[in-house]
């Protein structure tokens with residue numbers, strides 16, 4: 001195992017994992033910090049203690065990179081630090097050579113953290129005297145110039161992120177943003193330095209260290225900039241970034257002889273069985289995807305949160321309906337337009353409505369898999385978390401990308417593998433990803 005990644009949310013973890021696979025690293029994502037130390041000694045049998053995380057009844061997964069998916073983006077900083085350090089210890093025990101703290105490409109955080117506090121805690125634990133912070137993801141329009149983050153053509157502070165309900169980003173100057181949540185001094189590696197190559201970046205990092213600056217926001221406007229940064233930072237114990245920086249790492253590891261890039265890194269075991277889509281996201285992108293499916297006259301079942309609140313057996317009805325559709329891929333959705341969502345939320349309460357819908361979709365997921373569905377597309381970050389948990393999935397092997405940031409994955413983990421006749425493939429999509437045809441593209445990408 002070469003690279004250990006600590007990701008601050010679930011779909012962000014899948015995003016960075018997808019990037020690593022694309023560049024030839026065999027990558028596994030584990031969900032939460034496994035509570036049993038992985039086996040690192042060759043060959044020895046490892047018996048987990050009673051009540052252990054089911055993923056770790058055996059040795060650590062055979063992979064070049066392991067991504068630990070946490071949910072620490074918006075929890076209190078002290079908790080985010082504690083969980084991130086637990087993930088670090090686990091990855092260290094699994095033998096990682098370099099650590100990568102992955103956050104959002106829009107640097108989602110509050111003035112209290114969590115990017116700064118987690119970065120500093122990881123640096124302290126790793127004995128690192130310097131690291132970079134680079135959320136740039138040019139392929140998705142996230143670029144950094146002179147320390148300022150752009151979303152497409154707009155400064156971060158002029159973009160929709162200004163109004164984010166949990167982490168409003170009102171300052172595009174990332175040096176200032178990170179400094180506000182750090183005790184260490186924060187500096188900048190400018191684009192003109194990066195344009196001169198990896199040696200210039202190293203020289204700049206050395207100069208910053210002499211000024212007692214130990215975290216540097218790094219400019220990047222292209223994938224080449226990210227590759228230069230990756231080359232310059234290959235010896236740092238800790239990297240902190242969005243998913244973009246990961247694209248440059250496999251080539252560096254290969255140069256060092258640590259990695260033989262595997263052209264079949266994205267290969268998953270073949271599967272058979274039915275396909276289904278579950279949608280609990282109400283984003284604009286997902287609304288368009290659901291609409292496209294229904295417009296095409298394909299089988300679709302609407303989950304009504306009011307019926308759930310009345311205690312009606314909505315999941316049972318959905319499952320009976322799905323069985324009656326035969327082999328045709330089905331869509332079960334709670335997805336609602338912004339207006340409808342607002343009305344339901346004001347009637348039932350947003351948290352209550354969300355919890356009812358998540359529990360129902362999770363129950364439907366179990367029922368579908370129980371009746372032979374082996375290819376399941378799930379739309380929505382929270383919804384994906386609920387579904388994965390209900391299915392007892394503790395790790396995901398990452399396959400080929402359907403669109404940027406959304407790969408097919410293969411469910412792993414001792415909880416259900418033995419009972420299934422064929423592997424279970426999952427595509428977990430965070431709300432805003434994918435074009436209107438995403439559901440169909442996903443199903444065609446992995447036709448049984």
Ligand code: ADP
Nearest residue numbers: 281283334336353354357358380381382383431
């Ligand atoms: P996204 O990735 O788009 O944010 P999530 O799954 O993370 O999607 O969040 C969507 C939330 O909205 C979930 O908690 C889900 O249960 C809830 N939800 C979905 N449909 C409805 C609906 N019709 N009424 C109320 N809440 C809903």
